[in-house]
Amino acid sequence: MALLKKRTAGKPGEWYYCLKHGTVEEGPQCRAADRFGPYTSREEASHAMETAREKNLEWENDPRWHDKSGGAAGDASGDRGSA
Template identity: 40%
Template sequence: MAYWYNVSSGQVESDDNKSQSDDLMGPYDSQEEASNALQTARERTEKWDAEDKAWEEGRSED
């Protein structure tokens, strides 16, 4: 079963009770992963931003 995080309600939803909404993040393999969706997204964005910055800095040295 897949789990989803609803950013509007702040609730975890399963395939059985999933909203028909654009406000869902997922799917996730567990309720715990879905409940941490915003933190996971934040960490990934920070990582990607750091990689982009390093790449841009590397280009400017050429």
């Protein structure tokens, strides 16, 4: 008996956005690596890419990720200012 059972049918009311096909699915139909979700409605899932863009923009502009005192987080230049 398998410890982890692969779920072949989705739950009603669980919506996903398939990145591979660019479609909204009720229940997981494509593999997890190819989808966003679950969302609570078809409408919410249909805006998955827009939501992801907005969240990425918020993260990129979040001051907690840009430490001004010691150089920006993830700054590969190594330039921490001059004295």
